[in-house]
Amino acid sequence: MKKKIRIIVTGGTFDKEYNExxxxxxxxxxxxxxxxxxxxxxxxxxxxxxxxxDSCDMDDEDRYxxxxxxxxxxxxxxxxxHGTDTMVETAKILANSIKDKTIILTGAMIPYTFGSSDGLFxxxxxxxxxxxxxxxxxxxxxxxxxxxxKVRKNKIIGEFVEID
Amino acid sequence: MKKKIRIIVTGGTFDKEYNExxxxxxxxxxxxxxxxxxxxxxxxxxxxxxxxxDSCDMDDEDRYxxxxxxxxxxxxxxxxxHGTDTMVETAKILANSIKDKTIILTGAMIPYTFGSSDGLFxxxxxxxxxxxxxxxxxxxxxxxxxxxxKVRKNKIIGEFVEID
Amino acid sequence: MKKKIRIIVTGGTFDKEYNExxxxxxxxxxxxxxxxxxxxxxxxxxxxxxxxxDSCDMDDEDRYxxxxxxxxxxxxxxxxxHGTDTMVETAKILANSIKDKTIILTGAMIPYTFGSSDGLFxxxxxxxxxxxxxxxxxxxxxxxxxxxxKVRKNKIIGEFVEID
Amino acid sequence: MKKKIRIIVTGGTFDKEYNExxxxxxxxxxxxxxxxxxxxxxxxxxxxxxxxxDSCDMDDEDRYxxxxxxxxxxxxxxxxxHGTDTMVETAKILANSIKDKTIILTGAMIPYTFGSSDGLFxxxxxxxxxxxxxxxxxxxxxxxxxxxxKVRKNKIIGEFVEID
Numbered sequence: 001m002k003k004k005i006r007i008i009v010t011g012g013t014f015d016k017e018y019n020e021x022x023x024x025x026x027x028x029x030x031x032x033x034x035x036x037x038x039x040x041x042x043x044x045x046x047x048x049x050x051x052x053x054d055s056c057d058m059d060d061e062d063r064y065x066x067x068x069x070x071x072x073x074x075x076x077x078x079x080x081x082h083g084t085d086t087m088v089e090t091a092k093i094l095a096n097s098i099k100d101k102t103i104i105l106t107g108a109m110i111p112y113t114f115g116s117s118d119g120l121f122x123x124x125x126x127x128x129x130x131x132x133x134x135x136x137x138x139x140x141x142x143x144x145x146x147x148x149x150k151v152r153k154n155k156i157i158g159e160f161v162e163i164d
Numbered sequence: 165m166k167k168k169i170r171i172i173v174t175g176g177t178f179d180k181e182y183n184e185x186x187x188x189x190x191x192x193x194x195x196x197x198x199x200x201x202x203x204x205x206x207x208x209x210x211x212x213x214x215x216x217x218d219s220c221d222m223d224d225e226d227r228y229x230x231x232x233x234x235x236x237x238x239x240x241x242x243x244x245x246h247g248t249d250t251m252v253e254t255a256k257i258l259a260n261s262i263k264d265k266t267i268i269l270t271g272a273m274i275p276y277t278f279g280s281s282d283g284l285f286x287x288x289x290x291x292x293x294x295x296x297x298x299x300x301x302x303x304x305x306x307x308x309x310x311x312x313x314k315v316r317k318n319k320i321i322g323e324f325v326e327i328d
Numbered sequence: 329m330k331k332k333i334r335i336i337v338t339g340g341t342f343d344k345e346y347n348e349x350x351x352x353x354x355x356x357x358x359x360x361x362x363x364x365x366x367x368x369x370x371x372x373x374x375x376x377x378x379x380x381x382d383s384c385d386m387d388d389e390d391r392y393x394x395x396x397x398x399x400x401x402x403x404x405x406x407x408x409x410h411g412t413d414t415m416v417e418t419a420k421i422l423a424n425s426i427k428d429k430t431i432i433l434t435g436a437m438i439p440y441t442f443g444s445s446d447g448l449f450x451x452x453x454x455x456x457x458x459x460x461x462x463x464x465x466x467x468x469x470x471x472x473x474x475x476x477x478k479v480r481k482n483k484i485i486g487e488f489v490e491i492d
Numbered sequence: 493m494k495k496k497i498r499i500i501v502t503g504g505t506f507d508k509e510y511n512e513x514x515x516x517x518x519x520x521x522x523x524x525x526x527x528x529x530x531x532x533x534x535x536x537x538x539x540x541x542x543x544x545x546d547s548c549d550m551d552d553e554d555r556y557x558x559x560x561x562x563x564x565x566x567x568x569x570x571x572x573x574h575g576t577d578t579m580v581e582t583a584k585i586l587a588n589s590i591k592d593k594t595i596i597l598t599g600a601m602i603p604y605t606f607g608s609s610d611g612l613f614x615x616x617x618x619x620x621x622x623x624x625x626x627x628x629x630x631x632x633x634x635x636x637x638x639x640x641x642k643v644r645k646n647k648i649i650g651e652f653v654e655i656d
C-alpha cells in the first residue's frame with residue numbers, strides 16, 4: 001500500500017462530455033482528478049494524460065505510446081483509463097511487453113459527467129485491485145477483474161465476460 | 165473471483181438521509197443496493213441489513229450480532245458497511261473471533277444521498293479488496309486498506325491513519 | 329394561482345437518455361413527474377405525454393396533435409416541453425389557433441438525466457410564467473421569456489434571442 | 493424583462509453544507525452563482541451576499557440590513573434567498589417599508605449541495621415571478637407564490653399554505 005501508483009488517462013466514455021450546442025459527445029479535460037477528490041483518495045498518485053480519444057479511434061501508434069509510458073514509469077502499479085470497446089486489445093499488447101508490473105485497465109459505461117455513471121465505482125475498484133493483485137495485465141469493470149487473456153467484451157449486453 | 169460475497173449493512177454516514185422538516189439526519193432504507201446498481205456490479209452478492217444505526221450508538225449487543233452473522237455466513241468474503249467513528253472497535257472484536265474469512269469494513273464521510281459522497285468510490289474499493297486480500301479483518305476507506313490492528317481514526321482530520 | 333395547469337410532454341433534449349450499449353441518446357419515459365417531485369411542486373398539475381420525439385423530427389401531423397390537445401384542454405394554462413430546435417415553429421402554429429390561453433413552451437439544453445441539466449431551472453420558471461403571464465404563446469428558456477413572434481434560436485450559441 | 497434584477501443572499505437551507513468531520517450543517521459560500529450557471533441564466537443579474545445565517549438566528553438588526561439594502565437598490569425587482577422558518581416575518585417587515593418594488597423571497601427545503609434539492613426549481617420560479625408580478629412582497633416556494641400577508645409556514649408538513 002506504500003508504493004506510488006501511476007494513473008494513465010487515455011479518454012474513453014469515462015471522460016466524455018455532452019455538447020449542448022450540437023448534442024454530440026466530445027472530450028475536453030479528464031475528470032479523474034475530480035473523481036479521486038470526490039472519493040477523498042488518500043493515496044500517493046501520479047496522474048498523466050496521454051491522449052483523450054474514443055478507444056475505437058485508437059491505433060497502433062497510440063498503443064505504442066501507452067506501452068512506452070508504462071515501461072518507463074517508475075511506478076510498479078499502473079491504472080489505465082480506457083474506452084471499453086478496444087480495452088482487451090490494448091491489454092494484449094501491454095502483456096506482450098510488460099511482465100513485472102501490475103496494470104489495471106478500467107473505464108465506464110456512462111460518462112462521469114452524466115450523474116448516473118459507474119465511473120467512480122470502477123475507479124474505486126481499480127485503485128484497490130492495483131494495490132493487491134500480483135504483476136500482470138488486468139481489466140477491472142463493474143466489480144470484477146479479469147486477466148487480459150481471459151476476457152472479452154460482449155457488445156450486445158455491454159458487459160465484460162470471462163472466457164477460457 | 166468466483167465465490168459469493170456477503171454485504172452486511174449496519175448504517176453509518178453511508179446511509180444517512182436529510183429530514184427536510186427538522187433539518188436533522190436520520191436513517192430510512194439502505195442505499196447499498198442502489199449503489200451497486202449504479203456501479204453496474206456484475207458480482208454475485210448477498211446483501212443483508214442487520215441494523216441502521218450511527219456507529220456512536222453501537223453497543224456490545226449490536227457488535228455481538230455482527231460477529232455472529234459473520235461467523236454463520238456461508239460466504240468467506242464479507243463487506244460490512246459501518247459508521248467510521250467506531251469502525252476500528254468493531255474490527256477488533258471481529259478479529260478476536262474470526263480467523264478464516266476476509267472481512268472488509270467500509271463506510272463514508274458524506275451520506276450517499278448528498279451527491280458529493282465518497283460512498284460509491286469506497287464501495288468499489290471494498291468490493292475489490294474483499295476479492296483479493298487474504299483472510300483477515302481490514303478497514304478500507306478512501307482508496308487505502310489497513311489491517312484492523314494497524315489503524316486508528318484521526319477525528320480531527322476525519323481520516324484513517326496507519327499506526328505501528 | 330388557483331387554476332389547474334396542464335403540462336404537455338413532447339420529448340426534446342429534456343427527456344433524452346444515454347444508451348450505454350451504443351453511446352447514442354434515446355427516449356424512454358418522461359422525467360417531468362420526477363422533476364416536479366424534486367421541486368416539491370405543490371400545484372395542481374395535469375401531465376400528459378403526447379409524443380417522445382426530437383423536435384427536428386416533428387412534422388405537421390405532430391404539431392396538429394399538439395394544437396388540438398391545447399384547444400381541447402380544460403385548463404387555460406398550459407406548459408409544453410419541447411425540443412429547442414423547432415420550438416419557435418410550434419409556437420407560431422399554436423399562435424394561429426389559440427388566443428385565450430397562456431401557453432409556455434420550454435425545454436432544456438442538457439438532458440435532465442445528465443446531472444448538469446438546466447431542465448429543473450427551466451421547469452421552475454415555466455411553472456411561474458404560466459401562472460402570471462396574460463393569454464398568449466411564449467417561449468421560456470434560461471430565465472427569460474419571449475412572445476412567440478419576438479424570438480429565434482441562435483443555433484451557433486445555443487441560445488434564444490429577442491428579435492424585433 | 494429588460495430591467496436588471498438584484499439577488500440578495502441571506503443564507504438559509506439553500507446554502508447549507510455538510511461538515512464531514514462533525515456531521516453538522518454549516519455555511520461557507522453561497523451557491524446562487526453556481527445555480528444560475530447551471531440554469532444557464534441569460535438575465536442581467538446583480539448578486540449580493542448580505543449574510544449567511546439560519547433564518548432562526550435572524551434578528552431585528554439583520555432584517556434592518558435587508559430592508560435598507562432593498563430600499564437602496566437601484567433595481568425594482570429583487571429576489572431574496574432566505575431560510576424558510578422566518579421568511580414570512582421578514583416579508584412582513586419589508587412590506588411595511590417598501591411599496592414600489594417587486595420582492596420575491598425564496599428558499600429551499602433541502603440544501604442545494606445535497607443533490608436532491610428543490611433549490612434550482614425554486615430559483616427558476618423566483619426569477620420568473622420577479623419579472624412578471626406587480627410591485628409587492630411575495631413568498632415563492634415549490635411552484636406557488638403568495639402575497640406576504642396571505643401565507644404561513646406549516647412546520648409540521650414543511651410547506652407554505654395560504655391563509656385568508
